[in-house]
Structures are given as structure tokens and as C-alpha cells.
Amino acid sequence: xxxxxxxxxxxxxxxxxxxxxxxxxxxxxxxxxxxxxxxxxxxxxxxxxxxxxxxxxxxxxxxxxxxxxxxxxxxxxxxxxxxxxxxxxxxxxxxxxxxxxxxxxxxxxxxxxxxxxxxxxxxxxxxxxxxxxxxxxxxxxxxxxxxxxxxxxxxx
Numbered sequence: 001x002x003x004x005x006x007x008x009x010x011x012x013x014x015x016x017x018x019x020x021x022x023x024x025x026x027x028x029x030x031x032x033x034x035x036x037x038x039x040x041x042x043x044x045x046x047x048x049x050x051x052x053x054x055x056x057x058x059x060x061x062x063x064x065x066x067x068x069x070x071x072x073x074x075x076x077x078x079x080x081x082x083x084x085x086x087x088x089x090x091x092x093x094x095x096x097x098x099x100x101x102x103x104x105x106x107x108x109x110x111x112x113x114x115x116x117x118x119x120x121x122x123x124x125x126x127x128x129x130x131x132x133x134x135x136x137x138x139x140x141x142x143x144x145x146x147x148x149x150x151x152x153x154x155x156x
Contacts, residue, residue, distance in 0.1 A: 011049060015066055017042030020059060024084055027091040028061055032073070032082060039065070039072055049112050055119050059084045059091070060110065064101065078127075081110065083145060085120070095138070095145040099125055104133065118142045126153075 016025055017040075025041040033039050043065040050057040063073035063080035073080040075098070083095025101109055103126055112121040120140035127134045132152050139148035 011047055013045040013047045013062060015042070016044040016046045016061065019048065020046040020061075021091075024059055024061075024091050027084065027093075028082060031093050032063070032080065032096075037072060043068060049121050051112065051114070051116065051121050053116055054121065056085055058094070058120050060095070060123075083123075094120070094140065094143070095123075097125070097138075097145075100127055103128055107133070113137075117148075120145075122148065 020042075024046075025044075028044070029039070029041045033041070041061075045062040045064070045066060047060040047062070048057050049060065061082040061084065063082065064071055065073075071079065077098040078100035079098065081095070081097050081099050082093060084091045085094055086092075099109055103109060107126050110123060110125045112123055115122040117139040118141060122140075123138040123145065125136040125138065127136060133154075135151040135153050136147055137149040137151075138145045
């Protein structure tokens, strides 16, 4: 696979209750939240990705709750991040990952590249592994996002 280039300008994360379809928030809650735990999916953040040549938008959901003292979808492995696409019957989850949001200053946790794979954007996640910065390239395989490539980047 050719090296990916990031496409400026990047879309921005927004409060889910203001930017996501209500049916999407209902699906996120049904797929990922225990019925006994009260979590307002509208307090999560959403990033709607629609690039040139992309047949349908990809909705990325950052499960960290905005303006909340507790983060029920964060743990030792990191915080939950989901990806959804619209289908005739509603929304289907195509990405579920736990990413540690603690990165060196100036680094972005997750962003799209300018490349499409199977009709959806390739994504790049950054993770701090001990003292190394790991770049994880995720590509859609027609059903779900999977790791396409791992690289270690120099950082200060």
C-alpha cells in the first residue's frame, strides 16, 4: 500500500447530541452500553467523515463524555472509540477500539488520511507504547476496520 497523506482541512469533533443522528446514538447505546449503567451517548463526541469519492459518511464516536467527572468507557486499555456507517436498517458498527488518549503534545489520537479503502477512509491512530510513538493505520476490509500497518515514529 502506498504511503498515506493526510488531507487538510480536517473535520472537527462535535458534541454528539448536536451533530449525530438520534438513531445513531440509540444504536451506539444498544451496541456498547450495559442497560444497568446510565450513560448519555449524547455527551460523547462525533466526527462525521465524508471525503471525495466516499459513498457514505463514516461516523466516528469518541466515548469520552464531555464535561463529566467520570469516564465509564475508559479503562486500563484506553477509552472506547467506535465507527458506524448507515445501512438501510439503521447504523452498523464497523470499528471498535480502545485507544489511550494520553499522547505527547501536538499529536492527534485519530485522524483520516486522504486514502479510501473499500469505500471508506483509511484512519491513522497514534499510541504511546512505553517511550515509542506507534502509528497504527486502520483500513476498512468491506466488513470492519482492521490494522493495515504498524509503524514506530521518532518523537521528543
